Amino acid sequence: MKHQCPLCLSVADTFFRDTKHHFLLCPKCQGIFRDLNQFLSPTDEKKRYLTHRSDMEDKGYYNFVLPIIDQVKLHISKGGQGLDFGCGHFPVLSNYLEREGYQMSVFDPIFYKDDSAMNSQYEFIVCCEVMEHFFQPSQEFQALFKSLRPQGKLICKTHLFEKEMSFDTWYYKNDPSHVFIYQAETVHWIKNNYLLKDVKINDRVIIFTK
Numbered sequence: 001m002k003h004q005c006p007l008c009l010s011v012a013d014t015f016f017r018d019t020k021h022h023f024l025l026c027p028k029c030q031g032i033f034r035d036l037n038q039f040l041s042p043t044d045e046k047k048r049y050l051t052h053r054s055d056m057e058d059k060g061y062y063n064f065v066l067p068i069i070d071q072v073k074l075h076i077s078k079g080g081q082g083l084d085f086g087c088g089h090f091p092v093l094s095n096y097l098e099r100e101g102y103q104m105s106v107f108d109p110i111f112y113k114d115d116s117a118m119n120s121q122y123e124f125i126v127c128c129e130v131m132e133h134f135f136q137p138s139q140e141f142q143a144l145f146k147s148l149r150p151q152g153k154l155i156c157k158t159h160l161f162e163k164e165m166s167f168d169t170w171y172y173k174n175d176p177s178h179v180f181i182y183q184a185e186t187v188h189w190i191k192n193n194y195l196l197k198d199v200k201i202n203d204r205v206i207i208f209t210k
């Protein structure tokens, strides 16, 4: 069955199917997306996010967000204004960044749905393990780049799929709230499509420059 890619709107075919998961591969942007019939209900999705641990004193969580903090410190001077997009039920990453001297706003479509936060323009936006949850990545990226000042940085963390990896044993696809998986080509497609100046991939961290 044919499906439309929610990032570039091309028609895509089945890439992987087993008893639990059905993913499609877009021939144009190389995005790998979950069949929309398998999306969680809003209630189940919220329940799933509430199980995500995000405790300020949790060392494991600090290490999880550290690659983003390092990139912010590398690119943005102290005092810079940033947005933590998709911060979850407790905005730990933005608290860490405030400790580092940044001025943070937060937005989350489920837990902190303050639309005024998206109407400002920021020097940087952090998006930690969020973009794989985008139902409508084309709309989400459009909104994100609109909320970024010229030369601003969108710093995302996700796990990219690489062709050498085996999708059927890959843990990352098993989370039912992971609905859009990116490959390096997908990241470059985003950079070109949204007319961005630059993109860098540094392991699991992707840094877009507007």
Ligand SMILES: [Zn+2]
Pocket: 005, 006, 007, 008, 009, 010, 026, 027, 028, 029, 030, 031
């Ligand atoms: Zn696509």
